[in-house]
Amino acid sequence: MxxxxxxxxxxxxxxxxxxxxxxxxxxxxxxxxxxxxxxSGCGKSTxxxxxxxxxxxxxxxxxxxxxxxxxxxxKERDIAMVFQNYALYPHMTVEENxxxxxxxxxxxxxERATRVREAAKxxxxxxxxxxxxxxLSGGQRQRVAMGxxxxxxxxxxxxxEPLSNLDAKLRVQTRTQIAALQRRLGTTTVYVTxxxxxxxxxxxxxxxxxxxxxxxxxxxxxxxxxxxxxFVAGFIGSPAMNLVTGDAVDGGVQVGGAVxxxxxxxxxxxxxxxxxxxxxxRPEAVRLAAPGEGLPVRVEVVEQLxxxxxxxxxxxxxxxxxxxxxxxxxRTEPRSGVTSGQQLWLSxxxxxxxxxxxxxxxxxx
Amino acid sequence: xxxxxxxxxxxxxxxxxxxxxxxxxxxxxSKAGKPGPVTYTLLTLVALVSIFPLYWTLVAGSHTNAExxxxxxxxxxxxxxxxxxxxxxxxxxxxKAILNSVLVAGSITVGTVLFCTLAGFAFAKLQFRGKGxxxxxxxxxxxxxxxxAVIPLFMMIxxxxxxxxxxxxxxxxxxxxxxxxxxxxxxxxxxPNELLEAGRVDGASTFRIxxxxxxxxxxxxxxxxxxxxxxxxxxxFFWPLIALTTANPTVQVALAGLGSGYVxxxxxxxxxxxxxxxxxxxxxxxxxKQIVGGIMQGAVKG
Ligand SMILES: Nc1ncnc2c1ncn2[C@@H]1O[C@H](COP(=O)(O)OP(=O)(O)OP(=O)(O)O)[C@@H](O)[C@H]1O
Ligand SMILES: [Mg+2]
Numbered sequence: 001m002x003x004x005x006x007x008x009x010x011x012x013x014x015x016x017x018x019x020x021x022x023x024x025x026x027x028x029x030x031x032x033x034x035x036x037x038x039x040s041g042c043g044k045s046t047x048x049x050x051x052x053x054x055x056x057x058x059x060x061x062x063x064x065x066x067x068x069x070x071x072x073x074x075k076e077r078d079i080a081m082v083f084q085n086y087a088l089y090p091h092m093t094v095e096e097n098x099x100x101x102x103x104x105x106x107x108x109x110x111e112r113a114t115r116v117r118e119a120a121k122x123x124x125x126x127x128x129x130x131x132x133x134x135x136l137s138g139g140q141r142q143r144v145a146m147g148x149x150x151x152x153x154x155x156x157x158x159x160x161e162p163l164s165n166l167d168a169k170l171r172v173q174t175r176t177q178i179a180a181l182q183r184r185l186g187t188t189t190v191y192v193t194x195x196x197x198x199x200x201x202x203x204x205x206x207x208x209x210x211x212x213x214x215x216x217x218x219x220x221x222x223x224x225x226x227x228x229x230x231f232v233a234g235f236i237g238s239p240a241m242n243l244v245t246g247d248a249v250d251g252g253v254q255v256g257g258a259v260x261x262x263x264x265x266x267x268x269x270x271x272x273x274x275x276x277x278x279x280x281x282r283p284e285a286v287r288l289a290a291p292g293e294g295l296p297v298r299v300e301v302v303e304q305l306x307x308x309x310x311x312x313x314x315x316x317x318x319x320x321x322x323x324x325x326x327x328x329x330x331r332t333e334p335r336s337g338v339t340s341g342q343q344l345w346l347s348x349x350x351x352x353x354x355x356x357x358x359x360x361x362x363x364x365x
Numbered sequence: 366x367x368x369x370x371x372x373x374x375x376x377x378x379x380x381x382x383x384x385x386x387x388x389x390x391x392x393x394x395s396k397a398g399k400p401g402p403v404t405y406t407l408l409t410l411v412a413l414v415s416i417f418p419l420y421w422t423l424v425a426g427s428h429t430n431a432e433x434x435x436x437x438x439x440x441x442x443x444x445x446x447x448x449x450x451x452x453x454x455x456x457x458x459x460x461k462a463i464l465n466s467v468l469v470a471g472s473i474t475v476g477t478v479l480f481c482t483l484a485g486f487a488f489a490k491l492q493f494r495g496k497g498x499x500x501x502x503x504x505x506x507x508x509x510x511x512x513x514a515v516i517p518l519f520m521m522i523x524x525x526x527x528x529x530x531x532x533x534x535x536x537x538x539x540x541x542x543x544x545x546x547x548x549x550x551x552x553x554x555x556x557p558n559e560l561l562e563a564g565r566v567d568g569a570s571t572f573r574i575x576x577x578x579x580x581x582x583x584x585x586x587x588x589x590x591x592x593x594x595x596x597x598x599x600x601x602f603f604w605p606l607i608a609l610t611t612a613n614p615t616v617q618v619a620l621a622g623l624g625s626g627y628v629x630x631x632x633x634x635x636x637x638x639x640x641x642x643x644x645x646x647x648x649x650x651x652x653x654k655q656i657v658g659g660i661m662q663g664a665v666k667g
Contacts, residue, residue, distance in 0.1 A: 054562050075568035087559035091581035100577070101567035148567075 002065035002155040002188055004028040004051065009060035011046050020046045022212040023060065031186045033179065034217075035203030037193055039235070043212040044192040048158050051190060053077050064155055080149035081158040085165065086141050088133040088148070094120075095129040098147045105152075119151040122181070139170050146178070150185065157182070157189040163198065175202060196236055200224070208232050226354075230361040233280045233354055239310060242286070242328045245278045245358050253277045256315045258295045260348075266355045266364055273359035283310060283331040285352035294347035297328055299340050309334050316343060422642070426450075426635035433631055449636030453623055456633065457611065459640050462619035467644065469534050469605075469615055470598035476539035477594045478587050484540070485548025486579050490561060491571070500549075507542045511603065519607060533608040534615065538598065544590050551586035552579065592649075599645055616641035 006026040012019045021043040028034045036044045049055035051062055053074035061070040069077050080101070088097050098119060099112045107115075120126045123143040133141055142162060149157055162178070163171045179202045182189050193199055199206045200220040207217040208231070216228040227233035233241045246254040248271035252261040260279055262270075270277040297313035311330040330346060332338065355364045400408075425433050427446035432439055453459060487493070488500050518537055527533040556579060564574040580587070602617040609615060611622045623630075623637045 052562075052566060054565065074562075074565045079566065081563070081566045083559045083563060085557070085559060087557065087563040089560065089563070089578060089581075100569075104568040104573065148563075152567075 003030050003063075004156055004188060004190065005063045006047070006051070007061045007063065009047075009050060009062055010058050011043075011050055011055055012058045019058075019212050021050065024212075024214055026207060026214065026217060028188060028190065031188055033182050033189045033191065033202060033204045035191045035193060035199040035206045036209060037196055037199035037206055037235075038209035038215075040194060042209040044194070044209055045160055046212075047209070048081075048160050048190060048192050051077075051156070052079055052081050052158050078155040079158055080152045080154040080156075082145045082149050082160070082162045084161040086133075086145040086162075088141060088144055090133055093130050093132055094125060094136070094144050094147075097133065097144055098151050101148070101152050115151050116147075119147045122150070123147050138166055139174065142166060142174065146181070150181070150187075153187075155188065157187050157191075159189065159191045161193055162191075163193070164195075171198075178202065197238060200236065206236075208235060210235075226363070226365075227280075228363050230278055230280070230356050233356070233363075237282060239283055239329045241280045241282050241354070243278055243280045244328075245276060248275055248277050253279050255279075255295060260295065260353075261350065262353060262355055263350060270355050270357045270364040273357055276358035278356040278358045278361070280354035280356065281348045281352055283329040285348050286328070286330045286346050287348065288330075288332065288336075289345040289347040291345055294345045295328070297344050297346055299338055299342045299344060300327075302338060302340055304334060306334060308332065309336065309338075311338060311344075313344065313346075419642070419646075422635050422639050426632055426639045428632055430628070430631055445632075446636060449632050450640060452630070452633045453637035453640060457619040457622045457637065458614065459616070459619055459637060462614045462616045463641065463644055465531060465614065466599055466616040466641075469531055470595050472535045473538050473598040474591050474595045476535070477541055477544050478591050480540040481544030481548045481590060482580065482583055482587055483575065484545045485550075485552055486556075486575060486583075488545065488549040489552040490556065490558070490579075503542045503545050507546075515604065515607060518604075522608060528608065529610050529613050531609075531613075534601070534605045537604070538601075541594070544594065547590060548583065548586060552583060555586070556582050595648075596645070 004026075005028065006024045009021065009024045010019045011021045024047060026034075036047060038044055046055055050057050051064075053069065053072060053076075057070050061068055063069065064077060064079070089100065092100065095113075095116055098116045102112045102115060116129070117126070120129055123146060125140065125143055125147055128136060128140060128144075133144065136144065142165070145162065149159075159178075163174055166174060175198060178191075191202060193202075200223075203220060205217055205219055206223055208215040208223070210231050216223060216232045218226075218228075223232065223236050227236060227241075230243060234243055244253070244255050244260070246260070248254075248262075248267050249259060251264075252259040252267065254260075262277070262279060267277065296316040298316045299311050299313050301312040303310040303312065309332050311332060313328050313330060315328070328346065330344075338344065356362060357364055423442050423446070424439055426449050427442040427444070428439050429445065484503075488496065488503075514537075522528055522533040560578055560582070561574055564578050569577065600617060601615070602621070605615045605618050606621065609618055611618065614622070620634070620637050620641055623634045
């Protein structure tokens with residue numbers, strides 16, 4: 001078990017114009033479960049592979065524990081990795097797959113068998129030890145891949161989208177199992193996913209990447225409540241946060257024909273660069289207001305989920321140019337009686353507003 | 366001469382023409398559909414055509430020159446086969462030649478499969494400087510005709526005093542450009558990078574990865590390469606004829622010395638040929654099923 005630290009670590013692929021991972025700074029505590037999340041191509045896998053030693057680090061360095069491993073090969077890093085497609089050795093049995101690393105480490109046959117059996121017990125794989133991977137279901141293969149990592153009792157677990165090949169139900173199930181297993185073993189874990197729900201539910205902290213640049217690294221709660229910039233605000237949360245951009249006017253931000261009230265000092269600072277401000281509010285922070293008060297919207301679609309309902313609305317009097325950025329989602333009571341086509345007025349609590357400088361995209365408090 | 370009969374599918378009962386129309390979708394030739402009588406007839410024909418030369422060798426080898434030349438020619442083998450065998454064995458050291466050929470073709474096969482898999486793996490999956498250029502060179506050697514290399518090669522083995530020694534025919538063909546390319550192509554598609562990366566993370570050296578991960582994955586292709594290489598090496602004539610003498614020949618060189626005289630004794634030649642072919646035939650009859658099995662297994666798994 002160990003800490004992990006990325007220090008200004010960059011990876012520039014040959015012939016690429018910009019770095020796949022750009023000056024990444026990340027401190028991961030001992031025993032922490034850190035999730036790397038971001039859209040496709042943002043450099044999550046590359047970061048993980050840099051930590052694994054499978055990808056070169058062009059500038060900066062990577063430290064595991066108190067050892068600088070920037071130039072060490074994977075086998076000197078004492079890490080175990082779970083691959084997206086599991087990468088089980090097809091010609092070895094489950095037992096051999098799980099014991100391969102131990103065998104290479106020169107561990108005796110008896111101890112190998114004991115440790116493999118222990119891991120198999122934890123993962124409920126005892127019945128399959130003699131099988132080859134091709135005779136296993138997807139979920140079982142996934143567990144073998146996990147088993148291969150845990151028998152080694154490494155300093156760090158690395159997992160690259162280990163659940164993406166499972167069906168939705170199994171994914172949710174396995175998600176909790178992995179999180180529980182990690183807490184039980186207490187091994188520092190770096191987990192890559194593009195699924196923000198996975199990130200929020202599993203991680204002690206979540207690092208959001210975009211275009212190879214770290215946007216924010218925080219606890220799921222902080223990430224949700226205080227996104228550092230417009231990208232994080234829009235990425236975390238489902239349905240996504242409502243984001244509207246408009247000119248700063250007296251008392252708030254001009255959205256279509258209405259003004260969204262924003263506290264004065266926040267507004268001044270957010271408008272400092274070019275006078276436009278982006279305001280965000282989550283669907284659950286929206287209240288239906290009395291007619292004539294707040295933002296007038298037209299309900300396009302009503303989505304009934306049973307426990308609650310989502311209204312997908314558009315600004316009623318929006319000029320064409322803001323229409324695309326002004327589709328507002330509202331969470332309401334499941335049986336509010338609202339129907340599509342209806343006109344509504346929305347208002348939000350000031351405390352629930354997220355204010356961003358539209359130019360720099362950064363949060364203003 | 367070695368003829369591999371095409372595999373005849375397990376003869377399930379062929380449907381009679383009056384059988385009710387199949388219930389499966391007919392169009393697009395569904396894979397599950399049973400082959401019809403046309404397929405069987407065609408396959409039988411192909412099998413017969415492939416087997417005929419071998420059968421004729423047997424027939425001709427068991428008659429005298431005069432009997433072969435008769436019209437109509439004989440169609441059944443008879444017992445003089447053994448007299449002709451005896452004549453062949455007296456005229457050329459066929460026993461020794463078979464032993465030599467087993468040694469030569471065996472070493473070449475082991476060497477070629479090993480080295481081509483190593484090189485193919487390197488070209489397919491390892492990163493090193495000059496890879497493209499080197500691969501180009503390897504492929505380029507395929508364009509140089511063997512005949513062109515014969516004189517320098519002979520001068521070299523003469524210098525080494527290897528004339529008439531088996532290493533003279535083994536060493537120059539211990540690796541083949543075709544084999545390297547073949548293994549490279551196979552490994553590029555059959556061996557996922559993640560498997561190698563998993564091996565590296567598990568702590569394996571490159572060589573260990575080769576033995577424990579690459580070779581098992583490459584086995585089907587190695588079997589095919591082994592089969593092709595063994596046959597080619599067994600049938601090789603031109604270079605062994607130059608490098609060896611009839612005192613220490615391979616099978617093909619020994620056969621060349623058979624039945625020579627004013628009137629070539631065709632029946633003795635045929636009997637000798639049969640002797641020289643039998644070992645290959647036996648090996649492939651026994652191993653064929655396993656080799657084909659290996660190929661199929663790999664294909665399905667991939
Ligand atoms: N071997 C490579 N050579 C060149 N560019 C690469 C290579 N691997 C990845 N890239 C580029 O680096 C960037 C980051 O890739 P990476 O695989 O880390 O993305 P990711 O965040 O894991 O995405 P995904 O969620 O789709 O897996 C991408 O723009 C990709 O095109
Ligand atoms: Mg990825």
